[in-house]
Amino acid sequence: xxxxxxxxxxxxxxxxxxxxxxxxxxxxxxxxxxxxxxxxxxxxxxxxxxxxxxxxxxxxxxxxxxxxxxxxxxxxxxxxxxxxxxxxxxxxxxxxxxxxxxxxxxxxxxxxxxxxxxxxxxxxxxxxxxxxxxxxxxxxxxxxxxxxxxxxxxxxxxxxxxxxxxxxxxxxxxxxxxxxxxxxxxxxxxxxxxxxxxxxxxxxxxxxxxxxxxxxxxxxxxxxxxxxxxxxxxxxxxxxxxxxxxxxxxxxxxxxxxxxxxxxxxxxxxxxxxxxxxxxxxxxxxxxxxxxxxxxxxxxxxxxxxxxxxxxxxxxxxxxxxxxxxxxxxxxxxxxxxxxxxxxxxxxxxxxxxxxxxxxxxxxxxxxxxxxxxxxxxxxxxxxxxxxxxxxxxxxxxxxxxxxxxxxxxxxxxxxxxxxxxxxxxxxxxxxxxxxxxxxxxxxxxxxxxxxxxxxxxxxxxxxxxxxxxxxxxxxxxxxxxxxxxxxxxxxxxxxxxxxxxxxxxxxxxxxxxxxxxxxxxxxxxxxxxxxxxxxxxxx
Amino acid sequence: xxxxxxxxxxxxxxxxxxxxxxxxxxxxxxxxxxxxxxxxxxxxxxxxxxxxxxxxxxxxxxxxxxxxxxxxxxxxxxxxxxxxxxxxxxxxxxxxxxxxxxxxxxxxxxxxxxxxxxxxxxxxxxxxxxxxxxxxxxx
Numbered sequence: 001x002x003x004x005x006x007x008x009x010x011x012x013x014x015x016x017x018x019x020x021x022x023x024x025x026x027x028x029x030x031x032x033x034x035x036x037x038x039x040x041x042x043x044x045x046x047x048x049x050x051x052x053x054x055x056x057x058x059x060x061x062x063x064x065x066x067x068x069x070x071x072x073x074x075x076x077x078x079x080x081x082x083x084x085x086x087x088x089x090x091x092x093x094x095x096x097x098x099x100x101x102x103x104x105x106x107x108x109x110x111x112x113x114x115x116x117x118x119x120x121x122x123x124x125x126x127x128x129x130x131x132x133x134x135x136x137x138x139x140x141x142x143x144x145x146x147x148x149x150x151x152x153x154x155x156x157x158x159x160x161x162x163x164x165x166x167x168x169x170x171x172x173x174x175x176x177x178x179x180x181x182x183x184x185x186x187x188x189x190x191x192x193x194x195x196x197x198x199x200x201x202x203x204x205x206x207x208x209x210x211x212x213x214x215x216x217x218x219x220x221x222x223x224x225x226x227x228x229x230x231x232x233x234x235x236x237x238x239x240x241x242x243x244x245x246x247x248x249x250x251x252x253x254x255x256x257x258x259x260x261x262x263x264x265x266x267x268x269x270x271x272x273x274x275x276x277x278x279x280x281x282x283x284x285x286x287x288x289x290x291x292x293x294x295x296x297x298x299x300x301x302x303x304x305x306x307x308x309x310x311x312x313x314x315x316x317x318x319x320x321x322x323x324x325x326x327x328x329x330x331x332x333x334x335x336x337x338x339x340x341x342x343x344x345x346x347x348x349x350x351x352x353x354x355x356x357x358x359x360x361x362x363x364x365x366x367x368x369x370x371x372x373x374x375x376x377x378x379x380x381x382x383x384x385x386x387x388x389x390x391x392x393x394x395x396x397x398x399x400x401x402x403x404x405x406x407x408x409x410x411x412x413x414x415x416x417x418x419x420x421x422x423x424x425x426x427x428x429x430x431x432x433x434x435x436x437x438x439x440x441x442x443x444x445x446x447x448x449x450x451x452x453x454x455x456x457x458x459x460x461x462x463x464x465x466x467x468x469x470x471x472x473x474x475x476x477x478x479x480x481x482x483x484x485x486x487x488x489x490x491x492x493x494x495x496x497x498x499x500x501x502x503x504x505x506x507x508x509x510x511x512x513x514x515x516x517x518x519x520x521x522x523x524x525x526x527x528x529x530x531x532x533x534x535x536x537x538x539x540x
Numbered sequence: 541x542x543x544x545x546x547x548x549x550x551x552x553x554x555x556x557x558x559x560x561x562x563x564x565x566x567x568x569x570x571x572x573x574x575x576x577x578x579x580x581x582x583x584x585x586x587x588x589x590x591x592x593x594x595x596x597x598x599x600x601x602x603x604x605x606x607x608x609x610x611x612x613x614x615x616x617x618x619x620x621x622x623x624x625x626x627x628x629x630x631x632x633x634x635x636x637x638x639x640x641x642x643x644x645x646x647x648x649x650x651x652x653x654x655x656x657x658x659x660x661x662x663x664x665x666x667x668x669x670x671x672x673x674x675x676x677x678x679x
Contacts, residue, residue, distance in 0.1 A: 100553040100604055112580075115609025116553050189555025189579055229558050316558075320653040353653045355605070355635055429561050436562045440657055449654045462635055465605060538578025540548075540564040 025276075029389035037392060042287070046382045050290035052283050052395065054341040055306040059382030066344035067369045068145055068310065072097030072122035073356050074469040076132035079122040083137060085359065091366055093175075094137070095145040095346065097121035098155070103190045105151040105524030108473040118469030120356070121147075125473060126480050126519045130158040131165070140168035144175035145220070145310070145344075150192040152179035153201045154523045157510040160213070176217035176266055176310070179205055182243040183222045185419045187229035187428060189536065192524060195416045197531040201506060202247060203254040206261040208507035217266040219247060220310060226424075227270035228316045230432025233281050234398055236270060238405030239415075239424050241288055245406070246415040248297055262293060263303035271333040271342075272314040278333070279385060280394035282309065282340030288399055311337035312346040318353040322448035323460045326350040331368050338372055339385055345369060355462040422539065429540070477519065484517040492516045493526045500530040544668050545573040547595045549586040551614075552606040555579055559631060560601035566657035567599075567664070583613035590618070590626055596668045597627040599660075607634055607642070615645045627667050631655065 037043070044050060047057030056062060069086055072079045083094055099121040101113035107125050108117045117123050124130055134144075139162065148155045156177050163173055181198040184191040191198065202219065209218045223231075223240030231239065244265065251261050269285065272278055289307035293299040313333035318326045327350045334347045347365040349357030357365070372378060385391040412418040419425070438444035445451050492513040499509045513523050548564045550557055557579060568574045575593050577586060590598050602610060611630055618624050629649030630642065639650050649663050 104553045106553065112553060115606035116604055119605035120554070184555070189557060190553075229556075353633070355633060432558050433562055433565050436566070436657060446654070450656070459636075464635065464637065536579065538576050540561050540568070540574065540576045
């Protein structure tokens with residue numbers, strides 16, 4: 001793959017898949033570019049296959065996107081307070097950010113957790129923490145998204161038990177579990193177990209929810225982190241959809257009928273700086289997925305064909321310098337997501353290159369969404385850019401580029417073998433390096449960083465998280481361990497190990513362990529005993 | 541003059557390694573020998589790697605807020621091993637408020653988001669040379 005240069009031209013094939021920082025477009029697109037575009041085949045009306053123009057016939061007419069602001073820090077109580085504020089301010093869904101120990105399946109008193117508890121998200125170690133986190137929030141009325149992957153099944157088990165204690169019927173629960181382990185190996189690197197047993201945890205959640213929690217989105221196949229790690233738009237699209245294909249294939253191989261679980265698969269994309277490229281990316285994603293599901297997997301239920309997605313503005317585009325510029329970046333990115341038909345959206349806060357958002361910054365991010373939603377009139381028309389020469393050409397370019405990469409991964413035997421061979425990881429690292437070089441040389445402008453630099457930029461207040469949460473969480477955990485029935489904990493963990501060594505669905509034994517107040521770290525360790533841990537060979 | 545040897549280390553539980561990998565490549569492009577530790581290294585492992593590799597500098601990449609825990613530990617361990625001539629720099633999401641404390645324990649190179657790769661290369665080059673480290677000249 002060649003290094004893209006300023007003179008690289010757009011178009012399908014090699015240029016479109018080249019992972020360059022400046023995948024340039026021509027200054028003018030016209031009717032000639034769309035000469036072979038067939039409306040019914042390539043676009044169709046909104047709500048009709050292949051859903052290029054959106055999955056709902058009425059666009060946002062029936063319902064605006066969900067304004068779901070990702071948040072979490074410190075103790076469960078602190079985060080619970082932030083959730084109530086966001087809901088009171090007009091937020092329409094919850095989105096839980098867990099801290100690193102939780103994401104890695106480690107308890108707050110684990111030596112490896114030191115210095116990390118409550119820093120990047122909220123600490124949840126056992127059932128009482130999850131109860132405090134969701135205190136006073138009716139789980140059968142609010143939809144909750146949980147960004148958790150390696151220990152997704154364990155955290156979901158805690159959520160289900162809290163719902164049960166609230167008297168909320170599981171069949172009425174709605175929300176999303178990120179549960180996307182493949183992008184952890186590819187990009188974010190918060191994995192615990194090797195890929196194959198991890199994939200079983202994912203498909204066990206698919207199967208369990210199909211029976212017991214039918215309105216739950218069992219996975220959010222995520223390009224967001226892939227893009228943040230350095231991927232181009234084409235790579236984000238390709239790797240994400242190929243991950244989606246891998247999950248469906250594993251589900252089918254596990255004996256599930258495709259239409260039983262595919263309708264609950266959701267997606268998560270980045271909303272980055274290049275406005276039209278992003279809009280085209282979402283439109284291409286819907287079209288590609290519809291064809292994949294119908295033709296590759298033979299899905300017959302149209303809900304299986306529809307790609308629903310959450311979008312988040314690009315954290316990586318935020319700058320520590322001149323942080324107020326980030327409000328503008330975020331607004332532009334959020335607008336692209338809306339024009340691309342996002343079903344749910346998170347807008348970043350202006351201070352996120354400096355730390356976790358303050359209350360004021362988090363609120364301003366929500367207000368950004370509300371201005372787009374209620375003042376701009378952008379949501380009034382469905383897919384307002386549909387048919388534009390430029391946007392339709394870009395949509396096709398992104399689709400073709402992604403298809404090439406998907407074919408390459410198919411040739412490697414699928415995404416799990418591709419990951420084991422380091423293929424997507426290497427491609428992303430190459431793109432990240434090229435982007436940095438483009439910023440260094442000034443080929444790519446970052447306002448306030450390599451152009452229009454201020455000598456004395458304004459300071460902004462940042463949220464500072466000290467070690468108080470870490471101490472409190474460790475003390476609480478000690479109390480949980482003192483007051484529970486240890487014999488019952490051991491029995492449930494043994495049952496979990498046995499299930500892991502066999503083929504039974506792992507959700508029921510996890511739910512039993514949660515009820516016994518087994519900690520997240522204990523449940524994850526029980527599975528480590530059986531499956532071992534994954535280690536990535538360091539490469540630059 | 542032998543090439544400057546740098547260990548790029550990623551401590552803590554965080555897996556966001558984009559910055560570590562980009563800086564590793566940039567230092568290598570600038571003619572340095574770069575050893576990347578990979579993810580989730582303890583301070584002990586980082587110092588061990590630096591000693592084993594006879595490193596002139598350690599670059600620590602932290603985005604998770606664990607720098608106040610990790611950095612002092614690295615400095616203490618280096619001092620204990622008599623290797624306090626190894627230059628330590630840190631990059632990542634480091635709040636302004638924490639910089640004086642990092643300076644105090646001997647970490648002068650603190651690189652926040654938006655820092656150019658060239659300025660990090662220059663900093664390491666200048667400080668390693670100025671440190672006049674008495675290592676045997678390489679062939």
